[in-house]
Amino acid sequence: MLRVENLSVKYDALQILNDVSFEVVSGQWLMLVGPNGAGKSTLVTALSKGVSYTGKVCLHDRDIMEYRNQDYARQVSVMAQSHYVNYHFTIREVVELGRYAYHKGLFKDVTSTDNEIIDHILDITGLAPIQDRSVMRISGGELQRTFLAQALVQDPEILILDEPTNNLDLLYQKEIFELLEKWLREKDRAIISVVHNLSLAKHYGTEALLLNKGQVVGSGKVGEVLNRDNLINAFSMDVYGWMNELFSEWK
């Protein structure tokens, strides 16, 4: 589905990503893992065509730069890490915008098909009862779910999520990850997500790309990539030992 070849991103003299390559196929959930400053968010931005890069990114063997933005958004939807809205849009209005890629012609309006999809997604993300609330008056978690719902109503093949459970309490983290897992199984779909919580990454991911300082430390099956040595290499600490110590207290 999505193939990244030798992707590099530079801001002035600073090399943010260096020669990153990987491929995502249908049914996979690729976890982007790495310490702060590893280049995970930049990778997400590059995949959303938001930063200039060298190398190549292909969707169905076609360079993503050749896609019109609307065509690309029907196949790939991206959710950013943080959101700040300045105006009192309602939750539904923000989610509705996710259908933009399907609107054609002048003075486009929301169709009944759009409304069905929007209603369904608002339901499964638990936003239906508060859909008329202003996005400036909801909690960080509700705002996060609003933008996740917007990405879902785009009905893409690939969902790219930068920290999807940022600001969410444990119950919603569980619900969102289960929801995404179910979503992944429905059709020919794939997910790429930046996840800081390694337990979540290991449990829900099928593949992992471990990054450090813009370079790939490990890539492949999640269980193989997130091994003790690779994690020490990426995080400069014994993550494995620390996690075991933490979780042993719960046993």
Place this chain on the structure above:
Amino acid sequence: MMDINALAKKNKFRFLDYAVFGVIMLIVFVLCVAIGSVRVSFFDTVKVIWSAIWNIPLPEELVNTSSIIVSVRLPRVICVALVGASLSICGGSMQGLLRNPLADGSTLGVSTGASLGAVISIAFGITLPNFPLSGTMVMAMLFAFLSILFIISLANKIDGSLSTNTIILIGVIYSMFATSIISLITVMASDKVKQITFWTMGSLQGSTYTNVVILSVVLLICGAVLLSLSEELNAFAIGEENARHIGVDVKKVRLIVLILVSVLIGVCVSIGGSIAFVGLVTPHIVRMIVGPNYKKLLPASIICGATFLMLADLIARIILNPAELPIGVVTSFVGAIVFVIIFYRTRKGK
């Protein structure tokens, strides 16, 4: 705190609400035509306008009144309404594009930039043959566009998020810079001082039907395109990055909106001078009534902008009767107060 029911109600803003706005606009329109040094009754005014539209002969006692209304007051009031509508749709569009409720032709310095263009054209006699107003108009549009480009690029360089403070600060500094060049040109082009001063005072007093036609055509074209971009403006208002994620061609839409806004501001400035704050006040008030959704905000801003500027013009005409205040004095007075309120609320994160 804005409660949930109020927001849900705004969401249901429908055709009937536009009709109410429209009726209020028409009443204000007739009032503005009726009130003046020679007072005409509301119904006589309606009768005269009606007969002028359909070319129906009038009773003897209304013939004199008719000539005052048709040749002097009507073109002025229509121009005022069209300028109000144009500046409001510009303000609303820029506030969406820049995600900034304080963006407006005057706060960004674009109107002053347009004035600079117009003054240069007067001072150096730049004009197109056979089109008397074309030089100032084209130069005003061009300078409006260049000013927007300059201000936004500089703001972007300094602070990528285009925050309120940066944009307003650059706008103020740019306005001061453009004003100083206008003064310099005025001093240097001593033979044109009278013409330039008369023009910079800015008034819609001597508006003609030619101005009405120009403003109508420009508003019709630019307004229609801006209305067709309502969904994109909603996306920008939520955030440029989010707009890109949902499939908006952000570069293209931004360029189109900036060009349209420059054309509208350029034409308005070249016809009526720089009228501050209309584009700031109207969308702000309208947003409180209909909500931030551009599908409703822009059409409502057009109607309310026309109403607001006609009322401002009416106040400017009658408050010191028989003397007349420049219309910009009234809009600046109201606008400055609203500006402080919005700025305060933005800073308080309300």
